[in-house]
Amino acid sequence: MTRSVLPGFKLTLGYTLAYLAVIVLIPLLTLPLKAASVPWEQLKATITDPRVVASYQLSVGASFVAACVNAFFGLIVAWVLVRYSFPGRRIIDSLVDLPFALPTAVAGITLTTLCAPNGWIGQLLEPYGIRIAFTRVGVTIALIFIGLPFVVRTLQPVIEDLDAEIEEAATSLGATRLKVLTRVILPYLYPAWLTGFALSFARAVGEYGSVVFISGNMPMRTEISPLLIITKLEQFDYAGATAIAVVMLTISFTMLLVINALQGWTTRRVAG
Amino acid sequence: MDDAAGGRLMVGTRPVRRLTEPAVVRWLLTGLALGFLGLFLLLPLAVVFAEALRNGLGAYLDSVREPDAIAALKLTLLAAAFAVPANLVFGVAAGWAIAKFRFPGRTLLTTLIDLPFAVSPVISGMVFVLLFGRQGLLGPWVAEHDMRIVFAVPGIVLATVFVSFPFVAREVIPVMEAAGTQEEEAARVLGASGFQTFFRVTLPNIKWGVLYGAILCNARAMGEFGAVSVVSGKIRGETNTLPLHVEILYNEYMFQAAFAVASLLTLLAVVTLIVKTILERRMHGGH
Numbered sequence: 001m002t003r004s005v006l007p008g009f010k011l012t013l014g015y016t017l018a019y020l021a022v023i024v025l026i027p028l029l030t031l032p033l034k035a036a037s038v039p040w041e042q043l044k045a046t047i048t049d050p051r052v053v054a055s056y057q058l059s060v061g062a063s064f065v066a067a068c069v070n071a072f073f074g075l076i077v078a079w080v081l082v083r084y085s086f087p088g089r090r091i092i093d094s095l096v097d098l099p100f101a102l103p104t105a106v107a108g109i110t111l112t113t114l115c116a117p118n119g120w121i122g123q124l125l126e127p128y129g130i131r132i133a134f135t136r137v138g139v140t141i142a143l144i145f146i147g148l149p150f151v152v153r154t155l156q157p158v159i160e161d162l163d164a165e166i167e168e169a170a171t172s173l174g175a176t177r178l179k180v181l182t183r184v185i186l187p188y189l190y191p192a193w194l195t196g197f198a199l200s201f202a203r204a205v206g207e208y209g210s211v212v213f214i215s216g217n218m219p220m221r222t223e224i225s226p227l228l229i230i231t232k233l234e235q236f237d238y239a240g241a242t243a244i245a246v247v248m249l250t251i252s253f254t255m256l257l258v259i260n261a262l263q264g265w266t267t268r269r270v271a272g
Numbered sequence: 273m274d275d276a277a278g279g280r281l282m283v284g285t286r287p288v289r290r291l292t293e294p295a296v297v298r299w300l301l302t303g304l305a306l307g308f309l310g311l312f313l314l315l316p317l318a319v320v321f322a323e324a325l326r327n328g329l330g331a332y333l334d335s336v337r338e339p340d341a342i343a344a345l346k347l348t349l350l351a352a353a354f355a356v357p358a359n360l361v362f363g364v365a366a367g368w369a370i371a372k373f374r375f376p377g378r379t380l381l382t383t384l385i386d387l388p389f390a391v392s393p394v395i396s397g398m399v400f401v402l403l404f405g406r407q408g409l410l411g412p413w414v415a416e417h418d419m420r421i422v423f424a425v426p427g428i429v430l431a432t433v434f435v436s437f438p439f440v441a442r443e444v445i446p447v448m449e450a451a452g453t454q455e456e457e458a459a460r461v462l463g464a465s466g467f468q469t470f471f472r473v474t475l476p477n478i479k480w481g482v483l484y485g486a487i488l489c490n491a492r493a494m495g496e497f498g499a500v501s502v503v504s505g506k507i508r509g510e511t512n513t514l515p516l517h518v519e520i521l522y523n524e525y526m527f528q529a530a531f532a533v534a535s536l537l538t539l540l541a542v543v544t545l546i547v548k549t550i551l552e553r554r555m556h557g558g559h
Contacts, residue, residue: 004372004373004453004457005457005460005461006372006373006453006456006457006460006469007460007466007469008368008466008470009369009372009373009375011365012365012366012368012369013369013373013375015362015365016362016365016366016369016370016381017381019358019362019365020362020366020381020384020385023430023433023434023437024384024387024388024434024437025384025387026403027399027400027403027430027434028387028391028399030399030402030403030408030409031395031398031399031402033409034402034409073304073305073308076301076304076305076308077305077308077309079301079305080301080302080305080306081305083292084298084301084302086302090549092306092309094545094546094548094549095309095313095314095545096309096313097545097548098313098317098541098545099313100488100491101488101491101495101540101541101542101544101545101548102316102495102537102538102541103494103495103496103497103514103515103518103534103537103541104393104495104497104498104515105495105497105515105516105518105519105534105537106320106495106515106518106534106537106538106541107316109518109519109522109530109531109534110316110319110320110531110534111316113319113323113527113531114315114316114319119319120315120319121315144312145312145316148312148313164291167291168291171291177292177293177294181293202390205392206391206392206393206394206395207392207393208392208393208394208497208498208501209393209497209498209501209515213522226392226393226394226395226498227394229392229394229395229398230394230501230502233398233401233502236407238401238402238405238407241398242402245392245394245395245398248392248395249391249392249395252390252391252392253390255390256383256386256387256390260383
């Protein structure tokens with residue numbers, strides 16, 4: 001550390017580390033500690049149980065689909081909010097953060113009510129035999145909702161910072177608008193776009209509140225991994241809950257590393 | 273503005289195509305964007321209030337004023353009253369250490385602060401059960417001292433502090449970094465004490481950032497469901513927060529009451545968004 005005339009470094013850093021350790025690190029460390037105390041055979045039996053495997057597949061699969069939907073619409077929403085003007089744009093822009101601000105339980109019961117066979121959306125689809133509530137589609141819908149802001153919010157600043165001269169150069173060299181968009185602008189947005197996708201995916205994998213109501217929680221079909229953890233905890237099967245949680249935490253931390261790498265890429269791209 | 277943009281687009285005297293998509297494409301994209309947001313954001317908002325008021329204003333007020341709802345509201349406010357100040361003090365301390373000084377492990381520390389965002393809410397609650405529960409690591413110690421942490425109010429507070437941990441820090445660090453250290457250094461050289469420097473120089477620079485973080489922290493603290501659900505035990509009138517109360521009412525098929533309570537949380541979310549928007553304009557205006 002270079003010498004500084006500013007005081008309080010030891011005090012604030014000490015407090016930061018102590019508080020971080022007490023509130024976050026020590027509690028999180030109980031998970032690997034607990035896992036280490038469980039015999040390997042038992043851990044393996046839990047995480048390879050077909051019901052648990054099905055829950056991982058659902059949590060990861062539905063999160064992936066939801067993140068793809070959010071990547072597609074998020075790009076359009078971010079582009080429209082930055083580049084076009086229309087009445088109510090600022091209000092809509094603020095509203096994009098609603099899924100961050102709305103408690104997940106409220107989102108859960110609301111989406112379920114909307115999509116239930118007698119709900120506003122459900123009753124439109126019911127005559128065609130399409131069911132959303134209590135199916136995997138419902139799980140995906142809830143995950144789209146909670147992941148919605150990520151792609152929009154990571155793309156917006158990058159689109160705002162786009163250098164108009166690049167577009168002008170490409171246009172004056174004779175590129176069509178479509179070519180400018182796909183060959184010039186889109187490649188520039190890739191890192192941020194991917195970051196938004198990864199953030200949306202990572203959030204969805206661990207999501208619980210908005211999903212449990214709409215999923216119907218049928219074992220092997222619409223049961224997500226976080227719900228299985230709760231079920232095991234309620235049966236006081238702490239070893240089983242720990243085994244599932246360790247796998248989920250591994251997925252989350254891998255995503256965190258990927259996101260950090262992507263953000264580094266974004267920063268370098270924007271700075272360069 | 274238009275003139276300047278138009279001027280840049282002139283090649284010789286012939287105007288080049290404008291740098292935007294054809295009108296049809298613009299309409300199509302705007303329609304898609306608004307349709308998507310309408311379906312996923314506006315429609316759910318409308319449903320909350322439609323369902324809450326389904327049996328009229330009287331029924332709505334009755335559900336909101338019911339004793340269990342009031343008890344849940346009090347516990348939610350209590351949890352936030354611990355979580356927000358605690359994480360606010362931490363956020364400012366972390367901001368000072370990380371933004372004003374350079375030291376090894378600084379990037380790692382920033383990543384560790386974001387850790388609670390990467391953890392599933394259910395796991396966030398579960399670690400406290402593993403730590404303080406009857407079979408937990410500190411379980412015997414907790415029992416010996418005749419305390420209840422898990423399935424009681426302290427557990428709910430701890431889980432709430434955990435999930436809302438990063439919000440203030442992650443807003444304050446970039447704001448403090450952008451402000452630099454020159455003003456503080458000048459104050460020190462001119463003889464101000466450490467506390468004077470902080471309260472007279474630093475705090476005025478970061479106050480909107482701190483408030484912004486606190487608002488988001490509060491929204492998460494009051495709205496947390498998964499983590500609190502694991503540690504609560506859901507004893508009516510005792511360990512129920514508002515989001516948990518919504519779940520119980522909903523699962524008992526008392527839909528109107530569930531949505532009435534949910535509408536309070538929705539109002540909180542809307543107010544949060546409004547304050548957040550105002551603060552964002554303040555902060556950008558300040559630069």
